[in-house]
Amino acid sequence: MVDMKKRHLQLIRLLNRGRRFTAEELAQETGASIRTIQRDMLSLEELGYPIWSVPGTGGGYEMLPNRLLPPLHLREQEAVALYLTLKWMEHIPDVPFGDIRSTLSDWYVNELPHDVESKIRRLERNILWLGNKQIPKAPFTKDIYQAVERKNKIEMTYRSTNGSRTFPIAPVGMALLDLKWYVFGLSELGFRQYRIDRIEAVQVLEESFESEDLVTLLQRSDERGGVTVQLELTSLGRRLLEDVLPDIEEKNEWDVPKEELPFLSRQLLKAGAEVKVKAPHALREMMKEHAERLVTLYV
Numbered sequence: 001m002v003d004m005k006k007r008h009l010q011l012i013r014l015l016n017r018g019r020r021f022t023a024e025e026l027a028q029e030t031g032a033s034i035r036t037i038q039r040d041m042l043s044l045e046e047l048g049y050p051i052w053s054v055p056g057t058g059g060g061y062e063m064l065p066n067r068l069l070p071p072l073h074l075r076e077q078e079a080v081a082l083y084l085t086l087k088w089m090e091h092i093p094d095v096p097f098g099d100i101r102s103t104l105s106d107w108y109v110n111e112l113p114h115d116v117e118s119k120i121r122r123l124e125r126n127i128l129w130l131g132n133k134q135i136p137k138a139p140f141t142k143d144i145y146q147a148v149e150r151k152n153k154i155e156m157t158y159r160s161t162n163g164s165r166t167f168p169i170a171p172v173g174m175a176l177l178d179l180k181w182y183v184f185g186l187s188e189l190g191f192r193q194y195r196i197d198r199i200e201a202v203q204v205l206e207e208s209f210e211s212e213d214l215v216t217l218l219q220r221s222d223e224r225g226g227v228t229v230q231l232e233l234t235s236l237g238r239r240l241l242e243d244v245l246p247d248i249e250e251k252n253e254w255d256v257p258k259e260e261l262p263f264l265s266r267q268l269l270k271a272g273a274e275v276k277v278k279a280p281h282a283l284r285e286m287m288k289e290h291a292e293r294l295v296t297l298y299v
Contacts, residue, residue: 015063022060083109083120091129094138096145138181138197147171147204157201173214184214191217226255230278237274
């Protein structure tokens with residue numbers, strides 16, 4: 001029985017390579033007889049694997065599209081951890097895989113032994129994800145994911161503080177930051193990031209593109225010439241800005257790309273008088289301008 005299971009897994013891995021195998025080839029790969037391979041193929045079909053058999057010369061076996069992947073062999077703690085990970089994914093807004101995210105954890109837990117399933121059902125009521133319910137909708141996440149996967153350019157209508165405009169980009173990759181999805185793309189303005197919830201329309205173009213991966217581009221972006229930002233923070237200020245600046249509990253200065261100073265200045269406003277900008281002068285001037293506008297509004 002163990003040898004049969006191992007052979008079935010080996011056969012599934014072979015067929016998942018995306019080409020047709022003859023019974024003779026499968027027999028040579030597994031060390032089984034041709035008759036055994038034929039019985040195995042029938043058994044796998046009965047288990048639900050979409051195997052297509054073609055009789056005659058040039059025939060053989062292959063896996064149809066939307067093939068099933070081989071099962072994982074997990075220890076109990078690993079099985080529980082994987083389930084909790086799948087459940088956590090259900091709480092991420094607009095995961096780019098459609099409705100599958102709301103059913104995947106249930107399909108998975110139904111395949112587990114009864115005692116493990118019972119443990120998981122108990123944990124469900126004691127491990128909760130209490131996220132921000134005000135996250136804006138990002139309905140084009142799936143479209144952009146498909147464009148990233150296929151390396152197709154897109155044309156998008158994007159809403160910014162200056163109004164909406166339509167332009168093409170090459171979507172290199174995506175990121176989830178503070179439960180908001182971003183697309184990173186190459187456009188006529190260079191390498192930029194855009195919040196997907198601010199995209200009003202998307203058209204996936206036939207034109208493909210080539211680029212370095214997102215990790216490489218982000219690393220190169222971090223190497224841009226920056227300025228040193230020095231802050232004086234109270235304990236409350238550090239807590240208010242812990243999602244804005246890295247290692248804020250230990251540090252008082254950071255290297256920040258010059259282009260990001262206007263955005264940072266608005267983020268620092270969250271802490272009000274709990275933060276004081278010591279340098280650079282340009283950031284101090286931005287903070288002074290924000291303060292003057294606030295005074296105008298409320299005095």
